[in-house]
Amino acid sequence: MMVQKQVWHRRTRYLIVTQNAATVQLELYKEPQDPDGVTAFICCLWVNEEERKHGHAGRLLDRAEEIAAREGHKRVHLEWCSLDSPQWVLEWYLRRGYEEQEFGHNSSLLVKELNQIK
Ligand SMILES: CC(C)(COP(=O)(O)OP(=O)(O)OC[C@H]1O[C@@H](n2cnc3c(N)ncnc32)[C@H](O)[C@@H]1OP(=O)(O)O)[C@@H](O)C(=O)NCCC(=O)NCCS
Numbered sequence: 001m002m003v004q005k006q007v008w009h010r011r012t013r014y015l016i017v018t019q020n021a022a023t024v025q026l027e028l029y030k031e032p033q034d035p036d037g038v039t040a041f042i043c044c045l046w047v048n049e050e051e052r053k054h055g056h057a058g059r060l061l062d063r064a065e066e067i068a069a070r071e072g073h074k075r076v077h078l079e080w081c082s083l084d085s086p087q088w089v090l091e092w093y094l095r096r097g098y099e100e101q102e103f104g105h106n107s108s109l110l111v112k113e114l115n116q117i118k
Helices: 056-070 085-094
Strands: 003-006 011-020 022-029 040-047 077-081 099-103 108-112
Touching: 022 099, 040 056, 056 077, 077 085, 077 099, 085 108
Parallel strands: 040 077
Antiparallel strands: 003 011, 011 022, 022 040, 077 108, 099 108
């Protein structure tokens, strides 16, 4: 797994990549971004089709959540959109400890408390 840390003016972005298979991004903000209080946001989780169902996504999310916790963030958000991802993906996030904070027409904003992650 490769982790690249990019330090920008108002945020730090981590690109986490499993070679030739999968990637996810983690955005860490210095200030809450909106009334939902988002300071850590996971996005763009993608596993190449031929590499799916081998646990890559779970390991990438583990790493992203660990980094957010280590950097002092108490919770992490992500968005699930029914136009991009089937229902089982939402159910998987819920099994991983995410809770639906907001429900949109086609999407949900999910949040996970990171206090159990060392
Ligand atoms: C969603 C995605 C990232 C999952 O990647 P993956 O590497 O195949 O996932 P994993 O092998 O780590 O499996 C994760 C969980 O989903 C389950 N799962 C995987 N494929 C599944 C399928 N087709 N149907 C139902 N459940 C499935 C696994 O059993 C596992 O559950 P568990 O942790 O409770 O055992 C991948 O399908 C993908 O890239 N999809 C397109 C992009 C996308 O939807 N990204 C999410 C944006 S919110």
